[in-house]
Amino acid sequence: MTDRTSTWPWVVIAGAAALSFTLAMVSPADAVQGNLVRIMYVHVPAAWLAYFAFFVTLVGSVGYLATRSLRWDRVAASSAEIGVFFTGLAIVLGMIWGKPTWGVWWTWDARLTLTAIMFFVYLGYLALRRTTTDPHIRAKRAAVLGIIGVVQIPLVHFSVTWWRTLHQPPSLIRPDGPQIQDSLMLLALVVGVIAFTAIYAALMVKRVELQAVEEQLTAAELSVDRPVAGEAVTAPDLALGGEA
């Protein structure tokens, strides 16, 4: 049985969160946005991890189909769940920034709408995984969706340049380089992205471990002989000739 109880991933999560928070607080306010720019130091890393996590799900899905090894499926499933968490977080943080900036919590802008669709597609991926207990059937079905679903990443990212949207264009990942002039603001954003990626990696270590233990439990439950009737019903004692 897998019984690794290492604590280092929790230490990494706490340390990376503290570093990201500190830099976001000491960086200067923006000339236009004021202090609201500090929300970008968590919103952008969360959105980056949404892309990255679903890309890792693609890698895990292709890996499973190529090798039929459940190790790849565990990576794909774990990354999808973490990706759903960070996509949801990016959407909520965008809403918290949008209300004081745009005056609305939500608008049917191309970037926002496509991100919401991506969120629900990967929720569907997680739901699909619960339709069967057979690990290989589950892995095969999920891998197909994990490969198709990744098409959404470029759609979401380039939506702000392909369509006229309210959402501003990328400030970090763009052909002409980052568009942030202040070095401390750029540092807060870049370190935030790196710190959140470390948090993702630490969560993955534990989530993959959980996936393996859950598979062991399912296999153990299926191998146990279960009574046909409930525990309250006892078999007749045949040694007594069926008499009480």
Added chain:
Amino acid sequence: MSQWGWVTLAYIVTFGSLGVYAWSIAYRLRTTRRRLRELE
């Protein structure tokens, strides 16, 4: 609400939800291991 109020809300949501999610993984890991031990 002031700008700092929105920033505070954003950081409570970020690190609060991250803490809850990390705790949920640890909790599921602990309870699944316990059930597995009970079966073995």
